[in-house]
Amino acid sequence: MKSHATTLLAEVRTFRQNYPDVRYVDLIALDIPGHFYGKRYPIEMLEKVAAGSPLKLPQNAVLLGAQGGLFKIGDYCFNDGDPDANRRLVPGTLKPVSWESQPLGQMLITSDGTEAPIEFEPREVLAKVLERLQHKGIHPVVAFELEFYLFDKKLDNGLPQFARDPLSDDADDQPNLHIERLSRFSEVLDDMAQTAKDQGIDITVITAEIGPGQFEINFGHLDDGMRAADWAALFCRSTRGVALKHGYRASFMAKPYLQFPGSGMHVHVSLYDGAGNNLLAAHQQQPLRHAVAGCLELLPHCMPIFSPNHNAFRRLGGTVNAATRASWGFEDRDACVRIPESDPRNLRIEHRLASADANPYLVLAAILVGLEHGLEARREPIAPLNEDRSSGSDFPLEMLDAVRAMQHHAVLRDKLGAEFVDVYCENKRQDHLAFQQEIHAREYRWFL
Structure with missing residues (x-):
């Protein structure tokens, strides 16, 4: 060997x-x-x-x-x-x-x-979680989906401008899901997909999203969670580079326009045992319910990971499919944790809360810890949205509250590492405070 x-x-x-x-x-x-x-x-x-x-x-x-x-x-x-x-x-x-x-x-x-x-390196945090799950005989299969916006390469006084339709040279300022938008931007999108494949990334579905200049690219399912997170990280780097080459600016910013949908990072996760049996599908899918309950219980305490900056919190409760409460549902895109329709072999959760600019290693680590905790605690989840549209539990909608909810949570300190949790929370706290140390034009308009 x-x-x-x-x-x-x-x-x-x-x-x-x-x-x-x-x-x-x-x-x-x-x-x-x-x-x-x-x-x-x-x-x-x-x-x-x-x-x-x-x-x-x-x-x-x-x-x-x-x-x-x-x-x-x-x-x-x-x-x-x-x-x-x-x-x-x-x-x-x-x-x-x-x-x-x-x-x-x-x-x-x-x-x-x-x-x-x-201990606080994102890849090391995920590595520890994956190793612990492996020792327990739990083998995740993971697939990421990433949304992003294309803008004009030139900013207008620091503000983004709509991407120009290469066929008409008009601004792509009409939000829609039309397949023709994939054709109009095919040159840059095809280059993004091919470049990602050259990096070893399995690109599958490409979708024109609702926002103007907004697209989503899906990756193949992997039985190597670390490699899946590597793909998400590398895709962001190559996509930004390819966009600039074509005269655009690609951004995974969570909420670039208040009036249009934000960009999310959706993560599909299924769990298998050593024999290849889907653990979530056993016993009439009771483990699935336990796993969902664990995810929802920890979700409010993982918000600094899922929404890692001030702008990411703006995406929550936005125009389309972005929840403001921890919820779940079958085939329901309003839920934080969605259960896509599938056969028992492919039964999985789709975690939809994270913003596109979140750290993929930490997002996956937090999701897996939620699933792990749920399988251990064996609690029943709250009612799904399919049964009760008001079902859900609150989570922090502001960074400093989110940091306080995360930093002293015993399960996260145990399963993600106390040193990481302390370092990460202080990093987010300091970043947030630094962001506030600038007077914006709006303050002068309101208070001068």
Whole structure:
């Protein structure tokens, strides 16, 4: 059996043979707000790393705020000497970057699987959850769906402008679900899909959504939850790059227009045992009900993960299919947790609450913890929306309230890690407070 280093080295050497013009590779990882950070390595140095040379980056790069700044979080950032932490290359993720002007490659890196993983790194948080489930004989199958908007490449005094229809050169300002919109924007959408496939991502359905310039792309179902989250993260990066190449700006911002629907991250999850049996379908689907109850119980305490910024809270209770209460239902898109119609083999939940700009590793970790908690607690859920349209429980609709609800919750501290919960909550608190430290034109109009 090949060693880990031998496999990586073979991957790098094959890449160099297939892409001889590539001189540099971006080594990238996702920070807490969901942005990629990393370093650009000469391809020769990457081969040395693959062979076993150390790969180190600052530990505190994971803690960057939404605008890239550092916050004082416990002893991190300003009282720890800004130490380096080991990272490793993620096998199978070395791919070409086709949206840059020069030949380039990219590869995921992570601290999970190293001798001293960073406890608050999003990928490490998910890795711990997946490992614990595996030890319990629970094997998730996961598929992400991501919504996004296309805008004109140029902003108007910092505000987004509608994407221009390439056939008529008119603004795509009419919200609709018409299939013709896929044809009118086919050049950029096809490039996005092909580029994602070049990254190893299984793109399936493409939908023109209700908002002007809004689209949704679905990914295939995977029995590797980590890889599913990798796909979601990498898709956001490549989609933004491809859009710029075509003269557009692609954004996963949760609520760019108040009058139009926001963009969500929908996650389909089914659970299987080692023999391939769907755990949710057993005993007349009683485990499904328990899992739903667990998700709904923890949902109010996971809101800083599902709605990770001020704008994301604007999406809740919006124009279409965005709930303001924790609810569930069969084939009901108004529910936070939807049960799509399916046969027992494919029975699953669709978690619909997260915004498109949420961190996919943390969103999946939070959903899985909810399912795990529900299977352990074995409680009955509240009535589904199909039986009672008023059914649901409240959850925080403002960041500071959400942080308070998350930080001291015993189940989350146990199953996501107390160190992560403390660091994440303080990061969100500081980001929110920093956002408030600017006087906007509206304040002058109202109060001057």
